[in-house]
Amino acid sequence: MAVAEAGGLDPVLAFGLVGALGVGSQWLAWRLRLPAIVLMLVAGLVIGPVTGVLDPAVQFGDMLQPMIAVAVAIILFEGGLTLDLHRLSDAAKGVRRLVLIGVPLGWLASTSALHWVAGLSWETSAVFGGIMIVTGPTVIAPLLRQARLRRRPAALLQWEAIVNDPVGALAAVLAFEVVLVLRTATGAGPAVMELLIGIAMASALGLAGGWGIVRAFRQALVPEYMKVPVLFVVLLAVFAVADHVLHESGLLAVTIMGLWIANAGLPSFAELYRFKEHATVLLVSGVFILLAAGMSFERLAVLDWRAGAFVLAVILLARPLPVLAALAFTNVEWKERLLVAFTGPRGVVLVAVAGLFGERLVQIGVEDADRVAPLAFALVAATVVLHGFTLAPMARLLGLTASRLPGVLIMGGSKWAVELGAAFKKMELPVIIADPNNAHLRSAREAGIDTFYGDILSEAAEDRVEFVVYEKLICASDNDAYNTLVATDLAPEFGRENIFQIKRVRDTSSRHSLPATLGGKALGADETFFEANAVIAGGCEFRVTKLSEEYTLEDWRAAQPDAVAMAELGPNGTLRLLGPEDELRGTPGTRLLARLPKRAERRPQKEDTATADV
Incomplete structure (x- = not known):
């Protein structure tokens, strides 16, 4: 006063x-x-x-x-x-x-x-x-x-x-x-x-x-x-x-x-x-x-x-x-x-x-x-x-909610994108894959994943895609320039912290590297389009594991030494996509999505229950 x-x-x-x-x-x-x-x-x-x-x-x-x-x-x-x-x-x-x-x-x-x-x-x-x-x-x-x-x-x-x-x-x-x-x-x-x-x-x-x-x-x-x-x-x-x-x-x-x-x-x-x-x-x-x-x-x-x-x-x-x-x-x-x-x-x-x-x-x-x-x-x-x-x-x-969990929009219909989308869907997250090439979406449709055929930056996308449902965007087409364009253009709408992009082929060259203001964040092992799809074709898969008081993050790391963490869904419904520098939180009840080598054969039932793969 x-x-x-x-x-x-x-x-x-x-x-x-x-x-x-x-x-x-x-x-x-x-x-x-x-x-x-x-x-x-x-x-x-x-x-x-x-x-x-x-x-x-x-x-x-x-x-x-x-x-x-x-x-x-x-x-x-x-x-x-x-x-x-x-x-x-x-x-x-x-x-x-x-x-x-x-x-x-x-x-x-x-x-x-x-x-x-x-x-x-x-x-x-x-x-x-x-x-x-x-x-x-x-x-x-x-x-x-x-x-x-x-x-x-x-x-x-x-x-x-x-x-x-x-x-x-x-x-x-x-x-x-x-x-x-x-x-x-x-x-x-x-x-x-x-x-x-x-x-x-x-x-x-x-x-x-x-x-x-x-x-x-x-x-x-x-x-x-x-x-x-x-x-x-x-x-x-x-x-x-x-x-x-x-x-x-x-x-x-x-x-x-x-x-x-x-x-x-x-x-x-x-x-x-x-x-x-x-x-x-x-x-x-x-x-x-x-x-x-x-x-x-x-x-x-x-x-x-x-x-x-x-x-x-x-x-x-x-x-x-x-x-x-x-x-x-x-x-x-x-x-x-x-x-x-x-x-x-x-x-x-x-x-x-x-x-x-x-x-x-x-x-x-x-x-x-x-x-x-x-x-x-x-x-x-x-x-x-x-x-x-x-x-x-x-x-x-x-009964008018699309989903209580945050969704993921994947741009690009490659095998890597479809396998990743299927893993997100297994976590009960809303997923849609968009691609301007209709042939690229065939595998996604066969996997039961929602698709959008067309340019994600077009007015048709604004009218037909429920952007409000999707919290994260992954730019993963075979065109690095298009990935960068989409990531940069949609960053103000999604928030830059929610935009991810696979590594550009020539990103390591100073002649072709881009400033930090363009493109999205690195995801997973930070691989290029061709590297990521080659790893999936060579015998890897995406797997979801649920942590608990009995099966902790340390147990998971010990059992899966070759795992590349891609995302984690917290018990309160918070979704984090992970880059090579991000640390896992591992709270009990969290579901981890990681890329792992395919199993040669099914393990005993007791071990499957312990790891709580879902």
Whole structure:
């Protein structure tokens, strides 16, 4: 409290504290497998109203609202970048109905809950109700990976989140513009005209900004190293000009700009989007910490019984009813409908946008708008905690989980890959083998292993392969360059620690060696494609052994001196693929997968039981 009474933190120190808490909360959530937003909420409240260490209004003064507004604009721009209409047109009928029917019904249901249950005015309810459509891919994606849902319910939830992220914010923007114009214009005619002009100008600016970026990048008018800075500058310019023409229309403009760029087919789009994704993580963390720290006990005191009833109404009525209505008379099974209907975690985008519009509504004289931010925090905390701990059990109860164990994606259909895939399948792990040559997949299909015929980097793979099921990737085709390309391209999605690649033929030559930033980690004995397949053809096999209190890791090593450890599956379901430098943990209950010489003949039954080969 002394820090606060002395005038608060230095602004630079406050910036550092917000960044450290935001990113630190996300890292800790990853380590503990907890929803990051809950930790950020706790961190913001602790340094804000609880201890008084940080008061954003004091540290940043008049710059606080512009900072949040720009951050929200960048977040919504990134949301627009995720909306590839080509991929949406190929999506399932259920996804389209969730967007075309579920969104307006959800807006109406949320607005009704806010007005009739939470007791907000129609003006505030309409704006906040639009924001509540947002579920957010940054919240859904970790939950889907943890729950390991089947393909269709996972696709429904994931695509709904991707599309509704910008659409929900856009609905809030339009509702706010209506409220703003009606309160500031002198009559209905001028109000409608001002609104239409503002929307038209914002749309035109967004389209012009997106078209200009695409044209400049395609014609090489901007060097590669300046593409991201130019993109940021144009984004800020479009936001500022549109906002100047009609207050808050800048959010609409940048969303349309992102939508245009996402569907332009830019060759450098992946790099641009990846950088924007990283920037958004930082901005989302910072905005959430600032909004939580800006709370006061007086504002939190509005969370009375009506707030609790509102949260229950959203979870039990406002979310399920529109989803069930949207998915009615479709080929989506009733179990999948129930799971999607009762899974609607809200995320940081909702809190950020709600906090921004709540302040704006208060400024134009909507008195009850100061309840928007506390209600948003309550809704986010309740839904994230609820769905974070109930999605996986509910999916298992309904029989909608693909697997409770981490899967392995093997790229390349050689004999070595098929034998390894069969061993993983023996461990009851989900396995799929992908190869652009259909003939290479014949042995995998005969072994009963799932296959994908085509380029694993293609859009067809994104639509047909359930990447969320597979935690590890092994690049093991006969083409070293293709292995390196796949390992490098998919590393951000899987995580570099989960990408493995067989040794390149010329890797030992300084002329042909690659930097550590390319390719994947070594696996097993770190052999080339030809060496690994020759060893299998020469009389080796993959075998799975279960350790116990009676048969320890030391016993296994003594009995199998020639074994090359490939992987271990811990008793808690944690899968580790092993390289030549990795040490085995050998916890009792662990299942070891190793390459061993084939047995000349079956050993006595007593010895087989002792080694617990499975």
